[in-house]
Amino acid sequence: MQQSSTTFRTENLSVFYGAYEAVKNISLTFPDKSVTALIGPSGCGKSTFLRSLNRMNDEISQAVIKGKIWIGGEDINDPSTDVIQLRQKIGMVWQKPNPFYKSIYENIAFGPKYHGVKNKKELDQIVESSLRKAALWDEVKDRLKQSALSLSGGQQQRLCIARALSVNPGILLLDEPASALDPVSTSKVEELIVELKKELSIVIVTHNMQQAARISDYTAYFYLGTLMEHNDTEVIFTNPANAMTQEYISGRFG
Amino acid sequence: MKAIDERPVGIADNPRPGRFKKHHMEDFAGRSYTTICAILLIVIILSIVYFVASKGLATFFKDGVSFSEFLFGSKWDPDGNHGEPQFGVMPFIFGSFATSILAAVIASPLSICASLFMTEIVPGWGKKLLQPVIELLAGIPSVVYGFVGLTVIVPALRDMFPGQGIGIAAGSIVLSVMILPTITSIGTDALSSLPRGLKESSYALGATRWQTIYRVILPTVLPSILTGVVLGMARAFGEALAVQMVIGNAPHIPRSLFESASTLTSVITLDMGNTVMGTAHSNALWSMALALMFMTFIFVVIVRLLERRNRI
Amino acid sequence: MKAKAADKIATAIIVVFSLFIVAVLLGLLGFILYRGLSHISWHFLTSVPQTIREGGGIGPQLFNSLFLLVLTLIITIPLGLGAGIYMAEYAKPGKITGAIRLVVEVLSSFPSIVVGLFGLLLIVNTFGFGFSLFSGALVLTIFNLPLMVRITEQAFRSVPKEQKEAGLALGLSKWKIITSVLFPVALPSIVTGTVLAAGRVFGEAAALLFTAGMSTPRLDFTNWNPLSPTSPINPFRPAETLAVHIWKINSEGIAPDAAEIAAGASAVLVILVLVFNLFARWFGNLLYKIMTASKRMG
Numbered sequence: 001m002q003q004s005s006t007t008f009r010t011e012n013l014s015v016f017y018g019a020y021e022a023v024k025n026i027s028l029t030f031p032d033k034s035v036t037a038l039i040g041p042s043g044c045g046k047s048t049f050l051r052s053l054n055r056m057n058d059e060i061s062q063a064v065i066k067g068k069i070w071i072g073g074e075d076i077n078d079p080s081t082d083v084i085q086l087r088q089k090i091g092m093v094w095q096k097p098n099p100f101y102k103s104i105y106e107n108i109a110f111g112p113k114y115h116g117v118k119n120k121k122e123l124d125q126i127v128e129s130s131l132r133k134a135a136l137w138d139e140v141k142d143r144l145k146q147s148a149l150s151l152s153g154g155q156q157q158r159l160c161i162a163r164a165l166s167v168n169p170g171i172l173l174l175d176e177p178a179s180a181l182d183p184v185s186t187s188k189v190e191e192l193i194v195e196l197k198k199e200l201s202i203v204i205v206t207h208n209m210q211q212a213a214r215i216s217d218y219t220a221y222f223y224l225g226t227l228m229e230h231n232d233t234e235v236i237f238t239n240p241a242n243a244m245t246q247e248y249i250s251g252r253f254g
Numbered sequence: 255m256k257a258i259d260e261r262p263v264g265i266a267d268n269p270r271p272g273r274f275k276k277h278h279m280e281d282f283a284g285r286s287y288t289t290i291c292a293i294l295l296i297v298i299i300l301s302i303v304y305f306v307a308s309k310g311l312a313t314f315f316k317d318g319v320s321f322s323e324f325l326f327g328s329k330w331d332p333d334g335n336h337g338e339p340q341f342g343v344m345p346f347i348f349g350s351f352a353t354s355i356l357a358a359v360i361a362s363p364l365s366i367c368a369s370l371f372m373t374e375i376v377p378g379w380g381k382k383l384l385q386p387v388i389e390l391l392a393g394i395p396s397v398v399y400g401f402v403g404l405t406v407i408v409p410a411l412r413d414m415f416p417g418q419g420i421g422i423a424a425g426s427i428v429l430s431v432m433i434l435p436t437i438t439s440i441g442t443d444a445l446s447s448l449p450r451g452l453k454e455s456s457y458a459l460g461a462t463r464w465q466t467i468y469r470v471i472l473p474t475v476l477p478s479i480l481t482g483v484v485l486g487m488a489r490a491f492g493e494a495l496a497v498q499m500v501i502g503n504a505p506h507i508p509r510s511l512f513e514s515a516s517t518l519t520s521v522i523t524l525d526m527g528n529t530v531m532g533t534a535h536s537n538a539l540w541s542m543a544l545a546l547m548f549m550t551f552i553f554v555v556i557v558r559l560l561e562r563r564n565r566i
Numbered sequence: 567m568k569a570k571a572a573d574k575i576a577t578a579i580i581v582v583f584s585l586f587i588v589a590v591l592l593g594l595l596g597f598i599l600y601r602g603l604s605h606i607s608w609h610f611l612t613s614v615p616q617t618i619r620e621g622g623g624i625g626p627q628l629f630n631s632l633f634l635l636v637l638t639l640i641i642t643i644p645l646g647l648g649a650g651i652y653m654a655e656y657a658k659p660g661k662i663t664g665a666i667r668l669v670v671e672v673l674s675s676f677p678s679i680v681v682g683l684f685g686l687l688l689i690v691n692t693f694g695f696g697f698s699l700f701s702g703a704l705v706l707t708i709f710n711l712p713l714m715v716r717i718t719e720q721a722f723r724s725v726p727k728e729q730k731e732a733g734l735a736l737g738l739s740k741w742k743i744i745t746s747v748l749f750p751v752a753l754p755s756i757v758t759g760t761v762l763a764a765g766r767v768f769g770e771a772a773a774l775l776f777t778a779g780m781s782t783p784r785l786d787f788t789n790w791n792p793l794s795p796t797s798p799i800n801p802f803r804p805a806e807t808l809a810v811h812i813w814k815i816n817s818e819g820i821a822p823d824a825a826e827i828a829a830g831a832s833a834v835l836v837i838l839v840l841v842f843n844l845f846a847r848w849f850g851n852l853l854y855k856i857m858t859a860s861k862r863m864g
Contacts, residue, residue: 056735085275085277085737087734087736088737089737092735094732098729100732101751114742115737160732163732164735166736278739280741280742287648288648288649290648292648295666295712298673305684305688367579367583370580371580371581371584390591390840391587391590393766393839393840393842393843395839396770397809397816397832398598401816401832402594405828431590461569462572462573464569464577465569492675494677494678494679495771522679543680546680547680550672550675557671
C-alpha cells in the first residue's frame with residue numbers, strides 16, 4: 001500500500017463503553033487527498049472509531065479512549081489538546097442531515113462568524129464558495145434567507161457538507177452520509193466526495209459496498225471492533241487477503 | 255482552500271494567541287453561571303428547611319409544649335382565653351387529612367374517567383375537548399375557586415343538608431376540582447405511553463373494551479395513577495386560601511361533614527397576621543408549618559417509591 | 567351477553583363523568599363571567615377600593631398584580647434558565663444531579679403558605695425589606711423557580727442532539743452552542759411555559775399575604791419617582807394584589823357591594839389568566855417561526 005504522507009493516523013486506538021471494548025487496538029493511516037472507506041457489519045465499531053477521530057466520544061461520559069491519534073506531529077488525545085480548536089479543523093457529516101434551525105445563509109456563515117470573520121463581504125464569499133463546493137449554490141442562491149429545513153433531504157445533506165467546509169477543515173469525517181438519501185441525491189453526494197478529495201483527506205463510514213468501491217482509494221474492513229483488513233480499495237474488492245472480508249463484500253453476511 | 259500538505263492541520267497553530275482563549279472564557283463563564291443558579295436552588299431549600307424548623311421546634315424546646323400534647327391534643331387555645339394556654343392541633347391535622355383524602359376520593363374516579371375518555375374511548379376529539387378543559391381548570395386561581403365555593407357550593411350544601419354549609423364537605427368539593435387536573439394529566443400521560451401491543455393482544459383474545467381497560471390497562475398504569483393521586487393530595491393538603499374560605503374555621507373536630515372545621519393551612523392563614531413573632535402562639539403556627547413541610551416530604555417519598563415501582 | 571352489557575355501562579359512565587368535568591368548567595366560567603362581567607367597567611378597573619361605601623374599584627390591585635408579575639419574572643427568568651440549562655446540559659448523572667432533581671421536586675410541592683412564611687421570616691423581617699413588592703417578588707420567585715427549571719430543562723432536552731453535535735464539529739464552544747444553536751430552538755417552548763407559569767404567579771395569593779402585604783398605600787399615579795412611598799413603581803412599598811384582594815373582601819369585606827366586587831375581581835383575574843393561556847400559545851408559535859425561519863414541527 002502506498003502512503004503519500006503520515007499526517008493523519010491512529011496508533012493502538014481502543015474505545016471502551018464501560019467494560020465493553022467497542023474498538024480494539026486499531027492502527028490505521030489516512031493518506032492525504034484521498035478517501036478511506038470504513039466498512040463492516042452493523043455494530044463492528046466503525047462509527048465509534050470515526051467519532052473518536054474528532055473526539056466526539058468525549059460527549060459520551062462513560063466512553064474511555066486509549067491509544068493515540070496523530071495529526072501532524074501531535075496526539076489529539078493528549079489532555080493538553082484544545083478540543084474546540086481541534087474540531088474546527090476536522091469537519092463531520094452524519095447519516096441524518098442536521099442543519100441548524102436557521103436560514104441557509106446562517107447555517108454556513110455561523111461557524112466562520114464565530115471563528116472571527118466579521119466582514120459581511122468576506123462572509124458572503126465564504127457562503128458562496130462553500131455552497132459551490134457542495135454543489136448546492138445554483139439550487140439555493142435565490143433563497144439564502146429561507147429556512148434550511150425547507151430544503152429536501154439531499155439538499156440538506158449537501159448543506160451540511162457545505163457547513164462543514166465553511167470553517168476550512170483539513171479532514172472530513174463522513175458517517176454514512178448517503179444512507180438516508182434517494183439514489184439521485186446519493187450520486188450527487190458521491191460526486192461531491194470525489195471532487196472534495198482533491199483538497200482534503202476524507203474518512204467515510206458506509207454500508208454500501210458499491211459506494212465504497214466507487215469513491216474510496218483505501219478500504220478498511222472492521223469486524224467486532226477489530227480491523228480485519230486494510231488495503232487499496234481495488235485490492236480489497238478484487239483480491240482480499242481475508243476470507244471474511246471476501247464474504248462480507250460479496251454480501252454473504254453482515 | 256489550501257491543500258492539506260501546504261497548510262498542515264497542526265492543532266497548536268492558534269489563530270487567536272494569548273493565554274485565555276475566547277471559547278475557554280465563554281465556557282467557563284457559562285458553566286459558572288448555570289452552576290451558581292443550580293446551587294442557589296439547594297441553598298433556597300436548605301434555608302427554608304432550616305428557618306421553618308428552627309422556628310417550629312421552638313414550641314417544644316422554648317415554650318415547653320410536649321410533642322404529644324401538640325400532635326394529639328384536641329384543645330386549641332393558644333392565648334389562654336379559657337385558662338391555661340392549650341396547643342392541641344389534632345383538630346387541624348384531622349381537618350387537613352379529611353379534606354385532602356375526601357378530595358382525592360371525589361376527584362380520582364372523575365380523573366381516571368377523563369383520562370380513559372381521552373385515550374381509550376374517543377382518542378381523537380376526546381383529547382381536543384378535554385385537554386383545554388383540564389388546562390383551564392388548572393389555570394383558575396385558588397382564590398377564585400374559594401370565591402365560587404363560598405357563593406355557590408356553601409349555599410347549596412346549606413339547602414341540602416343540616417348545618418351552615420361550611421365545613422369539610424365544602425372544602426373537599428372545592429379541592430377536588432382543584433386537584434382534578436393534576437390526577438388527569440398524569441393519568442393521561444401514563445395511558446398514552448402504553449405500548450399498542452398490550453391492548454391489541456387483549457382485543458385479539460375477544461375481550462371487550464371494558465374488560466381490556468379493567469383487566470389489562472388499569473393494572474398496568476396503576477402506579478402512575480396513584481402517583482397522580484398522591485400529588486393531588488399533596489396539593490390539596492397544602493392549599494390554603496380556597497379551603498380557608500369555605501371550611502368555617504372552628505378550632506375543633508367537627509361532628510359531621512357539614513359543620514365548621516379548620517385545617518393546618520387555614521389556621522396559619524388566619525392567625526399569622528394577628529400574632530407577634532416569638533410568642534408561644536406564633537411559634538405554634540410555625541410548628542404547624544413544620545408539620546406541613548414534613549408532610550410534603552412524606553408525599554415526595556411516596557411519589558418516589560411509586561415511580562420506582564413503575565420503572566420495573 | 568353479560569360482558570357486552572358491562573362494556574356499555576362502563577363506557578356510558580366514562581362518557582358521563584367526562585362530560586360532567588366539561589360542565590363543571592363551563593359552569594365555573596359561566597358563573598364567574600355572568601356574575602362578574604356586569605360589574606366590570608372602566609371606573610371599576612381604575613378607581614381605588616372603598617372600605618365601607620359602595621362603588622369601590624380595583625385599580626391599584628390590578629396595577630400591583632401586573633407590576634409584581636414583571637418584577638418576579640425579572641428575577642425568575644435568569645435564575646430558572648441558568649439552573650434549567652445546568653440540568654439539561656452540564657449535570658452529569660450522579661449524586662449531585664439527583665439531589666438537585668429532588669430539590670426541584672420538593673420545592674415544587676411545598677405549600678405556598680409555607681413559602682410565604684419563610685419569606686415573612688427571612689425577607690420581610692431578617693433582611694428588613696418589610697411588606698413590599700420586592701419581598702413578594704422574591705417569594706414568588708421561590709414559588710415559580712422549580713417550574714421554570716423544569717420548563718427550561720425539558721425545552722433543551724427536546725432539541726435534537728444532532729444539533730449539538732453539528733455545533734461541536736464546527737469547533738464552537740459548548741456555551742456558544744447552548745446560546746446560539748440550542749436556545750433559539752428551545753425558546754418557543756420556554757416562552758410558552760413561562761407565560762403559563764406567569765398565569766399561576768398572577769393568581770397566587772397565599773404566599774403574598776405575609777410578604778407583599780394586604781394593603782396598598784394611597785398611590786399617586788403622576789409620581790414616577792421609584793423611591794417615593796406614594797409612587798406606584800416603588801418596589802419597596804406594600805402592595806395588595808388582585809388575588810389577595812379577592813380573598814380579603816370575601817373574608818372580611820364590609821362594603822355593601824363586597825360580593826359584586828369579589829365577582830368582578832374574580833372575572834378580571836380569570837379573563838387575564840385566559841388571555842395568558844391564549845397569548846402563550848400564539849406567541850410561542852410566532853417565536854418559533856422567527857427564531858428558526860420555519861414552521862413548528864409537531
